[in-house]
Amino acid sequence: MERNNLFPVFLKLESLxxxxxxxxxxGLEKLTAILKSSPSAKVTLVGRTIQDAIKDVAKAHPTVKLYERNFKLWDLWDKDIVLLATDNRSLHEAIKKLARTRRILTNVADTPDLCDFYLGSVVTKGNLKxxxxxxxxxxxxxxRIREYLDEAIPDNTNELLDNMQKIRDQIKGDFGQKVKVLNEITASWLEEAAVVK
Ligand SMILES: C[C@@]1(CC(=O)O)C2=NC(=C\c3[nH]c(c(CCC(=O)O)c3CC(=O)O)Cc3[nH]c(c(CC(=O)O)c3CCC(=O)O)/C=C3\N/C(=C\2)[C@@H](CCC(=O)O)[C@]3(C)CC(=O)O)/[C@H]1CCC(=O)O
Ligand SMILES: NC(=O)c1ccc[n+]([C@@H]2O[C@H](COP(=O)([O-])OP(=O)(O)OC[C@H]3O[C@@H](n4cnc5c(N)ncnc54)[C@H](O)[C@@H]3O)[C@@H](O)[C@H]2O)c1
Structure with a gap:
């Protein structure tokens, strides 16, 4: 069977x-996807023309900066991550090459072959993602899988995480003992989830 070899990470876009x-x-879709997960992400958006909807989003998010002009080489200089979302494929290919030489991770809309990473669908329940x-x-x-998981995972999951954090902070003993206790008290949670299923 084919398998998915992508390595998932959870980025702190406030500090990148x-x-x-x-x-x-x-451009709007990518910006919205980023801000939905990371409302304080530091994002610079450069577009020859910029839709009003993007301008509205930027007004509500002070960490988003807009530049209504053509892309310039120096736009890459202080960036960690780049998402290309123009209608110009040869421009995307050229920027991707430049980004690669600077080791900047790049996503290219509609062109999986040129992407270093993909965006994913995201389920969020408090601290769970x-x-x-x-x-x-x-x-x-x-x-569809996002919608399914969003329905299936209880909204109070964050309370469970809060309780676990409290217990985790209170348990004394060596690391091995702590791990054993944490596993014991969560074993029943898995059984209950199986019963609900
Ligand atoms: C998760 C999400 C995040 C986001 O981007 O917002 C996302 N696409 C979303 C929705 C969506 N995108 C498209 C449709 C229309 C139906 C269809 O075409 O199937 C729908 C569905 C809809 O809108 O209902 C069009 C589309 N997308 C790509 C191509 C090119 C190609 O496949 O070659 C084309 C064809 C364009 C064309 O033919 O013109 C490529 C990619 N889209 C990805 C992510 C990456 C792989 C994710 C994975 O592995 O599953 C990848 C590889 C690159 C990337 O974008 O990072 C978001 C879900 C948000 C949610 O959860 O609601
Ligand atoms: N809209 C969709 O949902 C969708 C779906 C599938 C595929 N696509 C494809 O994705 C691409 C982008 O689609 P779109 O709907 O966002 O197009 P669009 O025309 O709305 O946006 C393209 C943007 O790129 C900007 N741009 C072009 N050259 C530039 C440059 N040199 N520097 C800076 N900005 C520049 C334009 O000013 C504009 O803001 C297209 O190739 C389209 O065929 C779009």
Missing amino acids: DTLIVGGGNV IGVSTNGKSPTISK
């Missing part, structure tokens, strides 16, 4: 610098 090139529908990837096979199925 992200560049989006393109101020159209796809689940990222879904179909390896680029079907973004629609990613979305």
Whole structure:
């Protein structure tokens, strides 16, 4: 069976610098996806033209900066992550090459072959976050799995995490003992979840 070899990570976009090139529908989609998970992400968006909807989003998010002009080489200089969302494929190929020489991780809209990483569908319940990837096979199925998990995972999951954190801070003893206790008290949670299922 084929398998998904992508390595998932959860980025702290408040302390990284992200560049989006393109101020159209796809630029808006990428910006919205980022801010939904990370409302204080530091994002610079450069677009020859920028949709009003993007301008509205930027007004509500002070960490988003907009530049209504063509992409310039120096836009890459202080960036960690780049998302390309223009309607110009050869521009995307050229920027991707430049970004690679600077070791900047790049996502290229509609061009999985040029992507260093993909965005995923995201389920969030308080501190719990689940990222879904179909390896680029079907973004629609990613979305459906997100909807399924969103329904299936109880809204009070964050209380469970808060309680576990308290218990984790209170348990004394060596590391091995602590891990044993934490596993024992959560074993029943898994059984209960199985019963509900
Ligand atoms: C998760 C999400 C995040 C986001 O981007 O916001 C995302 N796509 C979403 C939705 C979505 N995108 C598209 C449709 C229309 C139906 C369809 O085409 O299938 C729908 C569904 C809808 O909107 O209902 C069009 C599309 N997308 C890609 C291509 C190109 C290609 O596959 O070649 C085309 C064809 C364009 C064309 O043909 O013109 C490629 C990618 N899209 C990915 C992510 C990456 C793989 C994720 C994975 O592994 O599953 C990857 C590889 C790159 C990337 O973008 O990082 C978001 C779900 C949000 C949610 O949870 O609601
Ligand atoms: N809109 C969608 O949902 C969708 C779906 C599938 C595929 N696509 C494809 O994705 C691409 C982008 O789609 P879109 O709807 O966002 O297009 P769009 O025309 O709305 O936006 C393109 C953006 O790129 C900007 N741009 C072009 N050249 C630039 C440059 N040199 N520097 C800076 N900005 C520049 C434009 O000013 C504009 O803001 C297209 O190739 C489209 O075919 C879009």
